[in-house]
Amino acid sequence: MNNVHLIDHPLVQHKLTLMRRADLSTNSFRRLLKELAMLMTYEVTRDMPTQPIEIETPLETMTGQVIDGKKLVFVSILRAGIGILDGMLDIVPGARVGHIGLYRDPRTLTAVEYYFKLPADMAERDVIVVDPMLATGNSAIAAVDRIKEVGPRSIKFVCLLAAPEGVAALQAAHPDVPIYTAAVDRQLNEHGYILPGLGDAGDRIFGTK
Numbered sequence: 001m002n003n004v005h006l007i008d009h010p011l012v013q014h015k016l017t018l019m020r021r022a023d024l025s026t027n028s029f030r031r032l033l034k035e036l037a038m039l040m041t042y043e044v045t046r047d048m049p050t051q052p053i054e055i056e057t058p059l060e061t062m063t064g065q066v067i068d069g070k071k072l073v074f075v076s077i078l079r080a081g082i083g084i085l086d087g088m089l090d091i092v093p094g095a096r097v098g099h100i101g102l103y104r105d106p107r108t109l110t111a112v113e114y115y116f117k118l119p120a121d122m123a124e125r126d127v128i129v130v131d132p133m134l135a136t137g138n139s140a141i142a143a144v145d146r147i148k149e150v151g152p153r154s155i156k157f158v159c160l161l162a163a164p165e166g167v168a169a170l171q172a173a174h175p176d177v178p179i180y181t182a183a184v185d186r187q188l189n190e191h192g193y194i195l196p197g198l199g200d201a202g203d204r205i206f207g208t209k
């Protein structure tokens, strides 16, 4: 799979396995998602540019490297994206944040938009779109379609779990958008759920079922 970054670090795989278990509490699910998001941020931001800055250590002057967090925009696909956003903001607190409200129509599995808000001046910014699940790919494609309308410098897509169908669809629609995921599972079921998966991410994060 081209342009797919599988984050197979043992800590990521361990925490993901815990999250898949049906008997995990809402509290633990949310905490693990946040921890996973923090770990994944490390990989996703690996190629972020740094600038030199002169600083004083207690002993002498040196040139260090810093990032410009403001150039980064985390775009959360509501509502399950909030779970990943939390962890990412802990690692890059200066990042800007956008939200796209999308839900899947349960009959057609198409994405329906109900909210859209991004920071201003997107041309200078690098976007990281976050959503725990890439199933049919309809939500991710709809989100990237909308974000491209404002012309950011770059776009990456980060999820926890992907289905092969979703990866193929997102890559076909947006081959320039790299996908970062902790796992690509076997397949979708007839309702568009990922198998073996972890169930409905939004319901598990927010305890709505």
Ligand SMILES: O=P(O)(O)OC[C@H]1O[C@H](OP(=O)(O)OP(=O)(O)O)[C@H](O)[C@@H]1O
Pocket: 077, 078, 079, 080, 081, 102, 103, 104, 109, 111, 131, 132, 133, 134, 135, 136, 137, 138, 139, 140, 166, 192, 200, 201, 202, 203
């Ligand atoms: O790849 P797709 O087939 O589009 O499926 C993935 C989408 O489904 C889930 O959201 P859902 O529509 O359940 O909304 P929620 O986040 O509000 O629970 C998930 O968080 C993704 O956004």
Ligand SMILES: O=c1cc[nH]c(=O)[nH]1
Pocket: 133, 135, 192, 193, 194, 195, 197, 198, 199, 200, 201, 202
């Ligand atoms: O398996 C899936 C598919 C879509 N959305 C989810 O939350 N889980």
Ligand SMILES: [Mg+2]
Pocket: 077, 078, 079, 080, 102, 103, 104, 139
């Ligand atoms: Mg969603």
